[in-house]
Amino acid sequence: MRVHLCFLLVFSLFQAIQSSAIYIITASRPLVQNQTLVSPSQIFELGFFRPNGSGKQYVGIWYKNMTPSKVVWVANRDKPIGDTDQSATLIVGGDGNLKLLDGQQNTVWSTNVMAKPKYSAAVLSDFGNLVLQDGSANEMWQSFDEPTDTLLPTMKIRVNVKTGMKQHLISWKGEDDPSFGSFVLGGTLETPPQGFVWNGSSPYWRSGQWDKSKFIGIATMSGTYLSGYDLLQSIDQGTSYFSFYNYNNSFFGYIFISSEGSIKFVSWNNGWSTYWEAPAPTNHCDVYGTCGPFGVCDASSSTMCRCLKGFKPRSDQDWNRGNWTGGCHRETELNCQITASAAVSTPVEKDVFWQMKQMKLPDSADYLSSIADEEECQSWCLGNCSCLAFSYVDTIGCMVWSGDLTDIQKFSTAGEVLFIRLAAADTGIPTQTKLIISLSTISVITLFGAGISVWGLSRWRGKFRKMKIPRLLKSVDTANKSEELIAARKEQMNQEDAPELLVYDLDSIILATDKFNTKNKLGQGGFGPVYKGKLNDGKEIAAKRLSSHSGQGIAEFKNEILLISKLQHRNLVRLFGYCTEGEEKILVYEYSPNKSLDAFLFDSKEKAKLSWGTRFRIIQGVARGLLYLHRDSCLRVIHRDLKVSNILLDEKMNPKISDFGLARMFEGTQVLVNTHKVVGTLGYMSPEYAMGGIFSEKSDVYSFGVLMLEIISSKKNTSSDHLGQHLNLLTYAWQLWCEGRGLDLMDEAIADAFSPSEVIRCIELGLLCVQDYAADRPNMSAVVLMLSGQSDLPQPKQPTFTFQCSTTHKVQIQSKEETFLSRNTITITMVEGR
Numbered sequence: 105m106r107v108h109l110c111f112l113l114v115f116s117l118f119q120a121i122q123s124s125a126i127y128i129i130t131a132s133r134p135l136v137q138n139q140t141l142v143s144p145s146q147i148f149e150l151g152f153f154r155p156n157g158s159g160k161q162y163v164g165i166w167y168k169n170m171t172p173s174k175v176v177w178v179a180n181r182d183k184p185i186g187d188t189d190q191s192a193t194l195i196v197g198g199d200g201n202l203k204l205l206d207g208q209q210n211t212v213w214s215t216n217v218m219a220k221p222k223y224s225a226a227v228l229s230d231f232g233n234l235v236l237q238d239g240s241a242n243e244m245w246q247s248f249d250e251p252t253d254t255l256l257p258t259m260k261i262r263v264n265v266k267t268g269m270k271q272h273l274i275s276w277k278g279e280d281d282p283s284f285g286s287f288v289l290g291g292t293l294e295t296p297p298q299g300f301v302w303n304g305s306s307p308y309w310r311s312g313q314w315d316k317s318k319f320i321g322i323a324t325m326s327g328t329y330l331s332g333y334d335l336l337q338s339i340d341q342g343t344s345y346f347s348f349y350n351y352n353n354s355f356f357g358y359i360f361i362s363s364e365g366s367i368k369f370v371s372w373n374n375g376w377s378t379y380w381e382a383p384a385p386t387n388h389c390d391v392y393g394t395c396g397p398f399g400v401c402d403a404s405s406s407t408m409c410r411c412l413k414g415f416k417p418r419s420d421q422d423w424n425r426g427n428w429t430g431g432c433h434r435e436t437e438l439n440c441q442i443t444a445s446a447a448v449s450t451p452v453e454k455d456v457f458w459q460m461k462q463m464k465l466p467d468s469a470d471y472l473s474s475i476a477d478e479e480e481c482q483s484w485c486l487g488n489c490s491c492l493a494f495s496y497v498d499t500i501g502c503m504v505w506s507g508d509l510t511d512i513q514k515f516s517t518a519g520e521v522l523f524i525r526l527a528a529a530d531t532g533i534p535t536q537t538k539l540i541i542s543l544s545t546i547s548v549i550t551l552f553g554a555g556i557s558v559w560g561l562s563r564w565r566g567k568f569r570k571m572k573i574p575r576l577l578k579s580v581d582t583a584n585k586s587e588e589l590i591a592a593r594k595e596q597m598n599q600e601d602a603p604e605l606l607v608y609d610l611d612s613i614i615l616a617t618d619k620f621n622t623k624n625k626l627g628q629g630g631f632g633p634v635y636k637g638k639l640n641d642g643k644e645i646a647a648k649r650l651s652s653h654s655g656q657g658i659a660e661f662k663n664e665i666l667l668i669s670k671l672q673h674r675n676l677v678r679l680f681g682y683c684t685e686g687e688e689k690i691l692v693y694e695y696s697p698n699k700s701l702d703a704f705l706f707d708s709k710e711k712a713k714l715s716w717g718t719r720f721r722i723i724q725g726v727a728r729g730l731l732y733l734h735r736d737s738c739l740r741v742i743h744r745d746l747k748v749s750n751i752l753l754d755e756k757m758n759p760k761i762s763d764f765g766l767a768r769m770f771e772g773t774q775v776l777v778n779t780h781k782v783v784g785t786l787g788y789m790s791p792e793y794a795m796g797g798i799f800s801e802k803s804d805v806y807s808f809g810v811l812m813l814e815i816i817s818s819k820k821n822t823s824s825d826h827l828g829q830h831l832n833l834l835t836y837a838w839q840l841w842c843e844g845r846g847l848d849l850m851d852e853a854i855a856d857a858f859s860p861s862e863v864i865r866c867i868e869l870g871l872l873c874v875q876d877y878a879a880d881r882p883n884m885s886a887v888v889l890m891l892s893g894q895s896d897l898p899q900p901k902q903p904t905f906t907f908q909c910s911t912t913h914k915v916q917i918q919s920k921e922e923t924f925l926s927r928n929t930i931t932i933t934m935v936e937g938r
């Protein structure tokens with residue numbers, strides 16, 4: 105994003121002079137009432153403002169050229185200055201703090217930090233951040249740390265359980281009154297975290313649990329996977345933060361909490377438009393706890409609230425009058441409670457679980473991090489009488505509930521599966537069937553309790569399921585069909601190919617790789633070195649030895665591995681199994697005899713072996729593999745480090761993407777070593793990712809574009825060796841394409857016949873993928889269509905630091921000095937980011 109800002113700067117600096125705008129506030133240059141402080145590219149403006157009819161003055165920040173203007177930050181929200189005060193100033197005081205002084209020189213507001221007085225100055229950044237800096241431009245205070253009611257792109261709301269620091273957005277009192285209103289937007293410190301709006305101290309809206317890429321309680325969020333939101337939680341440090349990146353429409357947008365308590369996501373598109381709002385004005389179910397404890401809210405149903413299966417309204421009278429807040433209570437006592445009260449000597453039937461699909465899961469879950477699959481989650485819950493419900497969400501893990509189940513919603517799309525504990529009598533299923541169900545659950549528990557490693561059992565259990573479940577299902581078939589019981593869920597799990605993961609012991613890996621001998625080293629991936637190995641049975645493997653300092657617990661590690669192993673596609677490297685012993689965490693993959701693409705592409709002798717036909721097949725294969733990761737797989741993974749050396753080639757030169765899922769594993773919500781770490785490789789990182797660390801599927805598309813151009817040209821994007829002085833591969837490709845000389849980009853070593861239109865198509869598509877704005881880039885399904893020629897290509901937009909491509913295909917080169925300088929700046933930033 106900064107890329108754009110630098111560029112804008114060049115053109116906009118000139119206009120600034122004649123207005124009353126200033127760019128810096130210092131001790132000697134205060135901001136007076138008829139002036140404004142503007143950001144370098146004139147995007148944001150800070151100054152005095154009078155809300156309509158309030159008769160009061162405030163100092164605030166707003167988008168400069170977008171009307172109606174929206175004030176995104178206010179300094180003195182609870183201490184306004186009188187309407188008639190003409191001589192208030194914003195000034196850097198003798199102690200180095202930025203201060204708002206009224207006409208009588210009283211301090212109305214101050215940054216109030218331990219500042220270094222010398223050369224202290226305040227400036228406004230193009231992100232809308234007011235920064236107080238010292239003589240060496242070190243930040244001493246920033247307005248992003250003291251948000252009011254608005255979250256801007258790149259801004260973060262944080263919580264820290266250890267220091268007790270909690271950032272919130274607090275609404276204005278009224279549309280024209282910036283003082284503190286009653287609505288508060290913030291996050292919780294639970295795991296997984298949730299977003300909340302509180303009205304005073306009572307919850308008003310809840311986002312549902314964060315699953316590392318989205319809030320599962322917001323049905324609309326599931327379609328826009330990683331569309332620019334990010335929430336990172338570090339359990340070790342006790343911190344988490346939420347931020348967003350408005351990739352739809354550059355960076356002109358904001359999220360805010362209105363004085364009526366609605367969160368609004370607003371974006372600029374020739375006018376401000378709200379494109380998401382919560383609680384949704386038309387959906388009463390969005391308001392927290394509308395149906396009370398054990399009630400389910402269903403906006404699509406004529407009676408909005410109903411009780412959970414096995415529950416009935418606490419007060420039929422209230423309920424029938426449409427007062428649902430009292431909620432529901434249980435009809436039949438749970439069998440485990442009866443057993444616990446001891447007096448009963450005859451054996452009682454086990455409780456059962458009732459399955460509900462497409463649910464917003466209840467509030468106040470307990471997260472069991474040590475449990476790694478659904479059956480274990482179920483048996484834990486069954487074994488603890490205070491456990492009233494459970495849910496196993498692949499992307500989170502096992503959650504259980506013990507108190508009142510509140511704020512449950514039934515969605516018509518998306519949502520999760522929730523299992524409610526019921527007394528067997530409440531299911532309405534003939535006793536015999538119930539008996540079978542409970543017997544099967546018992547047998548699972550007994551087997552688990554036998555002290556055998558659950559992990560070693562996983563493959564065996566797969567077979568067990570195949571043998572036993574069908575018989576069980578038949579009996580359920582005869583019973584209630586409206587909502588399925590857990591047995592049906594088992595069938596579902598059975599249908600998915602249960603991953604057949606092997607667990608290797610460390611000794612066999614050490615033996616296979618000759619003690620991780622360097623002569624067996626195949627390469628160095630982002631997460632550790634890879635070694636070739638030959639197992640005892642002669643099978644060749646590639647063993648990735650993960651850098652151990654990931655801080656990830658064994659259980660989470662195994663959980664992730666299981667998930668990754670479910671990703672199976674012919675253009676993805678296959679995972680055979682893993683090994684964890686002590687500090688060692690090793691992933692065992694299939695071995696690719698032709699090593700990786702870079703061994704061919706960037707080798708002067710080998711590259712001639714890659715005909716155009718082969719290259720085109722590789723491009724197509726990678727595109728399909730990526731599409732699978734983004735869209736078709738059960739997990740929807742963003743690779744984050746797609747590059748030539750991560751494309752492996754099998755004996756038939758079919759491409760196989762490697763290292764997928766690892767970024768997710770290392771950067772997931774659960775444990776985050778370093779929140780500022782940007783995984784990725786210089787040259788492949790999209791601008792928004794490199795600059796802000798914010799990623800989306802479109803960041804992968806960018807890397808894919810770079811990869812395509814590299815495959816076509818056999819040139820590295822990061823090296824300018826063959827490209828003339830000031831160019832990288834992207835600008836070089838752009839220049840050639842502009843000049844109508846696209847074919848010149850092709851590697852001269854390609855000797856075979858090729859279709860020029862196919863090559864040109866690939867170049868154009870590559871350029872489409874590396875466009876600056878993520879929103880302009882196609883998604884992978886469009887890429888696959890365009891590659892196959894089934895879809896037309898739009899005109900790519902010019903990358904920032906390149907030549908102007910006029911419609912007549914003439915090239916105007918901007919000052920080369922400037923281009924060079926700018927590239928340099930970017931490079932430095934990227935290195936920092938890494």
Ligand SMILES: *[C@@H]1O[C@H](CO)[C@@H](O)[C@H](O)[C@H]1NC(C)=O
Nearest residue numbers: 123124136137138139190191
């Ligand atoms: C702004 O205010 C200053 C003093 O308050 C005054 O000298 C100056 O003329 C004013 N400028 C404009 C454009 O009103």
Ligand SMILES: *[C@@H]1O[C@H](CO)[C@@H](O)[C@H](O)[C@H]1NC(C)=O
Nearest residue numbers: 155156157158172173279280
């Ligand atoms: C200002 O307030 C007046 C009356 O209170 C109203 O008619 C007008 O539309 C308001 N203007 C804006 C910009 O809100």
Ligand SMILES: *[C@@H]1O[C@H](CO)[C@@H](O)[C@H](O)[C@H]1NC(C)=O
Nearest residue numbers: 286302303304306308364365
């Ligand atoms: C917020 O709380 C106040 C006081 O408790 C109440 O009067 C008001 O109706 C609530 N607002 C909403 C939107 O629920």
Ligand SMILES: *[C@@H]1O[C@H](CO)[C@@H](O)[C@H](O)[C@H]1NC(C)=O
Nearest residue numbers: 328331352353371373377379
């Ligand atoms: C992007 O913005 C346009 C216009 O504001 C809107 O129609 C479209 O749905 C948005 N796309 C996404 C993915 O939000």
Ligand SMILES: *[C@@H]1O[C@H](CO)[C@@H](O)[C@H](O)[C@H]1NC(C)=O
Nearest residue numbers: 418419422427428429430431
């Ligand atoms: C709704 O019911 C609850 C008790 O269940 C009661 O406290 C409350 O006053 C009722 N509200 C209305 C508006 O009747």
Ligand SMILES: *[C@@H]1O[C@H](CO)[C@@H](O)[C@H](O)[C@H]1NC(C)=O
Nearest residue numbers: 470488489490491504505506
């Ligand atoms: C049963 O669950 C409750 C609530 O989740 C928990 O506090 C308790 O420790 C659990 N008991 C056992 C034996 O795990």
